Amino acid sequence: MTTTSNSAPFPSDLEIASAATLRPMDDVATDLGIDLDYCEPYGFDVAKIDLAALPAHRPQPGEPPAQRGKYVVVTAVTPTPLGEGKTTTCVGLAQGLRRLGSNAVVTLRQPSMGPTFGIKGGAAGGGYSQVVPMEKFNLHLTGDFHAVTAAHNLLAAMIDNHLHFGNELGLDPRNITWRRVLDVNDRALRNTVIGLGARLDGVVRETGFDITAASEVMVLLTLATDLADLRERLGRIVVGFTEDHRAVTAEDLGAAGAMAVILKDAIKPNLLQTLEGGPALVHCGPFGNIATGTSSVIADRIALDHADVVVTEAGFGADMGAERFFNVKCRLGRLKPDAAVIVVTVRALKAHSGRFEIKAGRPLPDDLLAESPDDVRAGISNLRAHIGIVRSFGVTPLIAINAFPQDHASEHAVITDLADELGLRCAVTTHVAEGGAGAEDLARAVQEAIEEESTFEPTYHLDQTLTEKIEAIATKVYGADGIDISAPAAKALVQYERLGYGAFPVVIAKTHLSISSDPSKLGAPTGWRLPVREVRAAAGAGYVYAICGDMRTMPGLSRHPNAERIDIAPGGTVSGLS
Structure with missing residues (x-):
């Protein structure tokens, strides 16, 4: 249990999710307009969507994007280690739009099990704005991550097998860039030596492991437009170089075809539902620091062909997630964004004042929770910068104030004053506590914004160096x-x-x-x-x-990770998920 500011008990995310009555998946698919012939049941409350549901015409380079629905990306200010609630805002906004009569769908990344069992916890949303079933969402869902892991490691095995049998391609063992992956936080595997033992145990060399979300296979699955495109992209993977600097690919090793076979079901998006029974497409989960940090092009194209409004999320702040969403995903996927919601919290702006320190896994400082509009004002330059980033792409920004019980009206006023100054729509949203009803004001603002003409323009041209x-x-x-x-x-x-x-x-x-x-x-x-x-x-x-920094592509576990609290009862009820 958590508590609100007046000490009234508030159920945990898992308690809320477990108490939900889920709609039949056929009804969820029908609401979205997906032909039931394209739905492949995965148990009782998840379905895979066949690629036959993709729109028949796919714009080619040089053609303008063709999409029926409006496309809204949810981004944020620079986050604190606790996160500012982009996923919950995505879900809450989609629920709010549906309450206003819009056929809206949310498209999200699938969570990695590494953070689920580590510090961060799951990523199904929060409170009354979640995607359910929560346990499946956070715990390997339909096995797509395992398929990515298997395909990636098959290629790694074939590299070392090629070295063992004479290295006909001339790969330089010191310049092999393809590591192995695992969907578990395990710092001991960051750097390893393989091939130890007898001669038949392989060639000795240094390598290491990344988390599955950091695999190139994951991100190319995200950007693929169909099965043929996926097969082609797999073949182009560069695994290393020869001593004369020639690139060696997965196609050269004869691995790409088998990798594609492993991924033939993983390329299909997963259909789930929100707590209010609205459709949610969940697909792929690329690492936000080194990749796009978004859901798949395929999921979004299916959603845009069937829904009035598609609400999707881009990882981290607008400088990272939204920038890549605009410059990479929208460009390669031939997609046109219509608006961008910038999520902001009072605690984030106070943190950007430089007067407080927030650490994951620790309670917020008491001083940060005290009413102080000045502290919010001292950090508001960060929000102003992210607004400027979104505007630089010609996309209409909106501000969503993700309200917490400890907030004060005077602190929200600092943010709304900035919105008024810049001529932006702004809404306080209480979707965590109230579900879609708490996001209706934000939903109305989004409905207005998407009617404005977007003049989307990437930051650079592809013919630049x-x-x-x-x-x-x-x-x-x-x-x-x-x-x-x-x-x-x-x-x-x-x-x-x-x-x-x-x-x-x-x-x-x-x-x-x-x-x-x-x-x-x-x-x-x-x-x-x-x-x-x-x-x-x-x-x-x-x-x-x-x-441009020290990037950890294999996280470690904390002293007391979430895995210590996760358990299952004899009847199958899961506990401890957060």
Whole structure:
């Protein structure tokens, strides 16, 4: 149990989800307009959607996007370690829109089990704005993550098998970039040595493990437009280089076809429902720091062809999730965004004042909960910066104040005053406590915003060089004065241009705790330059990513992880999920 400010008991997320009466999946699919012939039941309360539900015409490069529904992305200010409630806002907004008569659907990423058993907990939403069944949503759902893990590790096994049988392709064992993955937080596997033992046990070399969400297979599954496109992308995966710098691919190793077979069901989106019985499409779960951090193009295309409004989420703040959503997902998926909801909390703006410290797993400081509009005002530059980021793409921004019981009206007023100053729609939303009813004001604001014409324009053109694209994001989105490229990164950029990757979009892997590359810089930092330490190619996914900080692609468990509290009763009831 949690408590509200007046000490009244408030049920836990799991208690709320467990008490829900779920609608038959046929009814949920019918509401969305999905032909039941395209629904493949997975138990009683989840279904897979066959790719036959995709719209018949798919826009090609040069064609304008063609979509029936309106497309709304939910992003946020720079988050605290606790998160600011983008997923709950997505679900609450979709519920609110349906209460107003709109055929709305929410599309979300699938949670990784690593964070579920670690510090962060699940990602099904919260309170009365959740996707259910919560247990399945958070605990491997239909096995898509396991399929990604298997496909990824099959390729890894075939690399080492190729080395063992003579290395006909001439792979440089010191320049193999393909690691292994596992959907568990396990810091001991970050760096490993394999092939130890007898000669028949393989070639000895250094490698390591990433979490499955960080796999390139996961993100290319997210960006694939159909099964044929998935097969082609898998073949383009670069696993390493020869001593004369030639790229070696999954196609070269003969692995791509088998990988595609493993993923033939994982490419189909999963249909679930919100607590209020509305449709929710859940698909893929790419790592937000180094990848797109969004749900799949396929899920969103199906949703846009059947719903009036599609509400989707982009990971972290607008500098990361929304930037990649606009520059990578919308561009590669031929999708047109109509509005962007920026989620903000009082606690986040107080944190950006620099006067408080928030740590995951610890209670909020008492001083932060005290009424203080000045502390909110001191951190509001961060919200102003994220509004500017969304506007730079020609997309209409709205502000959603995710209200907590400890908030004060005077603190909300600081945010609404900024909205008035900038001519933006703004709504206080209480969807966690009240479900869709608490998000109706936000839903009305969204209905107004999506009627305005979007003038969507990416940050850069694809015919610019990779260096120019990185610099454009750093200066136009982050507000940096420029970029500083290390010698190894500069060499890699030249190599990737030579290999034909110059027309790819770019992703910048950096901290999510600051608009800058330094997590200690709060608010809206100025007077800094983006250090580009390393550059890698995700050739299968179709982008190049610049590493601008210390990125952990295999998280570790805390001293007392959530796994210690999760259990199951003899009758099958799960407890301890958060």
